[in-house]
Amino acid sequence: xxxxxxxxxxxxxDEVDVMNVKRAFSKNKxxxxxxxxxxxxxxxEMLKDKIIPLPKIIILDINxxxxxxxxxxxxxxxxxxxxxxxxxVMTTSNEDSxxxxxxxxxxxxxxxxxxxxxKFVTSVATLKNFWQLCEM
Amino acid sequence: xxxxxxxxQEELVALKKEFEEFIYIVSHDIKSPMRAISNITTWIEEDxxxxxxxxxxxxxxxxxxxxxxxENMMNALxxxxxVDRTELEFYELNITKMIANCIDLFDRxxxxxxxxxxxxxxxxxxxxxxxxxxxxxxxxxxxxxxxxEENRKVFIDIVENDNDYxxxxxxxxxxxxxxxxxxxxxxxxxxxxxxxxxxxxAGLAISCKIMKLVGGKIEYSPDVHSGSVFTIHWPxxxxxxx
Numbered sequence: 001x002x003x004x005x006x007x008x009x010x011x012x013x014d015e016v017d018v019m020n021v022k023r024a025f026s027k028n029k030x031x032x033x034x035x036x037x038x039x040x041x042x043x044x045e046m047l048k049d050k051i052i053p054l055p056k057i058i059i060l061d062i063n064x065x066x067x068x069x070x071x072x073x074x075x076x077x078x079x080x081x082x083x084x085x086x087x088x089v090m091t092t093s094n095e096d097s098x099x100x101x102x103x104x105x106x107x108x109x110x111x112x113x114x115x116x117x118x119k120f121v122t123s124v125a126t127l128k129n130f131w132q133l134c135e136m
Numbered sequence: 137x138x139x140x141x142x143x144x145q146e147e148l149v150a151l152k153k154e155f156e157e158f159i160y161i162v163s164h165d166i167k168s169p170m171r172a173i174s175n176i177t178t179w180i181e182e183d184x185x186x187x188x189x190x191x192x193x194x195x196x197x198x199x200x201x202x203x204x205x206x207e208n209m210m211n212a213l214x215x216x217x218x219v220d221r222t223e224l225e226f227y228e229l230n231i232t233k234m235i236a237n238c239i240d241l242f243d244r245x246x247x248x249x250x251x252x253x254x255x256x257x258x259x260x261x262x263x264x265x266x267x268x269x270x271x272x273x274x275x276x277x278x279x280x281x282x283x284x285e286e287n288r289k290v291f292i293d294i295v296e297n298d299n300d301y302x303x304x305x306x307x308x309x310x311x312x313x314x315x316x317x318x319x320x321x322x323x324x325x326x327x328x329x330x331x332x333x334x335x336x337x338a339g340l341a342i343s344c345k346i347m348k349l350v351g352g353k354i355e356y357s358p359d360v361h362s363g364s365v366f367t368i369h370w371p372x373x374x375x376x377x378x
Contacts, residue, residue, distance in 0.1 A: 016172035023179065063164050092167045095160075115171055115207045116200075117178040 005032040006056035006134050011043045011072065012036070012090075013064040020117065021059065024124040032131065040067030044075060047082060055085060056134050060107075062091040062098055070098065073105045086134065088127065159217050162210060170210070174203045205336070209324060212338030216323060219345045223266040224376065230259050231268075231301060235292060238272050246280050248288045256296035261372060267346045268370060271354065274339035275305045275366045282333060283309035300352060300372055306365040311358050320356060350374045 012018050018036055025034065035052045037043035044067075046052050058076075062069035069089060076082045086108040091098065094112060102110055109127070114120050177200050184192070232254045239250045279290045285308075293304045312320060312327060319325045323341035326333070340354075347354045352369045359365050 014168055014172070016175060017168075019179075020175050092164050092171070094163065113171060115174050115204060117175045120175075 006131060007033045007035065007053050008057045008059065008131075009035045009037065009043065009046070009052065009055040010059045011038075011040065011064070011069070012059070012061045013038050014061070017061070017113070020120060021124075024117070024121045027121050028125050028128050030124070030128055030131075039064045040069065040072030040075075042066075043072060047076075054081075057131060058085050058087045059090050060087055062089060062093050062102075070101045070105070073102065073107070077105050155217070159214060163214055167207070167210065170203055170206055174200055174207075177203070201334075205330065205334070208336040209338075212323065212336050212342070216338065216342050216345060219267075219342060220349050220376075224264060225266070226262050226374075227265050228260055228262045229265045229268075231256065231261060231294065232259050234265070234269060235272060235294065235303070238269060238276055239292065241273075242276055242280050246288075248280050248283070248290055250290050250292065252292045254294045256294060256301065258296065261301075263370070263372075264350060264374060267350065271343040271346050271368060271370075272303065272305075274343045275354075275368065277339060278366075279305060279307040279309065279364065281335065282327070283307055285309070297369075301368075301370045303368040303370060304365060305368070306359055306363060308359075308361070308363045311362045311364050312356065314358075317356060317358075321354075349376070 010018065010021055012021070022034065025032075033053075035046070035055065037046055043058075047054070060069045060073065069091065073087060076085065076087070087105075088109040088111060089098075089102045089107050090111045090113060092113050099110055108130070111123055111127075114123070177196055181193070181196050235254070236252065239252060242248065243250060276290065276292075280288075283290075287308075289308045291304075291306045293306075295302045295304075316325075316327050320327070321340050321344040324337045325341075326335055326337040330337075343354055347368070350371055351374060352371045354369075355367045357365045357367070
């Protein structure tokens, strides 16, 4: 099990949700390097200026200030270097329009943030299985 | 006269837009802090470890339960407000089969004796299927949920009239106290404290709104032997406004 762990970028503006992801990661023993951006603009700067190593996976919130998740995703898909990153949307938005927009931009998954932390831990466990495929 | 009518229309459009925005705020912005309260409570529980005063654990449990109720209420409000905007597809369905499927869903998990009788010629009809199912599920859910005696029975009778399908759902449960009857279609109203039966109290309010939308009606009447009778008149032809 000495494989290289892929980098993950979390784009999320809510501090508690960031803590939530970190905690769910540690519960699931996910050791992948996790980088955090507070909104789409910040994330693009980090990616384009190579402030962080290129992630294979992005976890993306939709409702954020400055640049929301869908706007960010459009730019990523038009960028030669970034367009192949697997993006998981993780949001409270149950709006059909947001889901359609996200799938049209080729997302790997659409996760509704559940109320309970226990359920969230289970969702993250499912994601872990997918990420491990990316690491092979 | 025309001028004032035009003004009314404009005001209506503005109000609708304001309402839509309000719904969006409820569904996103209010849910985030709600989720945070729930999550942080769990973390506190975890971090407290195993040696904890039982009162503290009970209170944390109550805190989580109330946030859970709050979420259910928010979702119900959203659903109520969207009744006339979502799931408006007409499709052909077999009413007898649809009701039998609804019963199956309850049959598996509850200890209830269901009696289903259908007396209809045209089993297939083109209608707002999702809405129809929603109303039937809500009434069935009430019949099953608020019934705690032995020997529980629920009767479903469907009759075809000239203009509508008349679906009668009755039970041998406790019935609804007379002083509460006029309130049962109000949102969040529950006959008992929510600590006795943990329920949101939205199903009948949403059903009532659906029935208004389709131009039918839903009525309650006490059963002669105790128990409740809900009668749904589902119109064969539905004309939606707009």
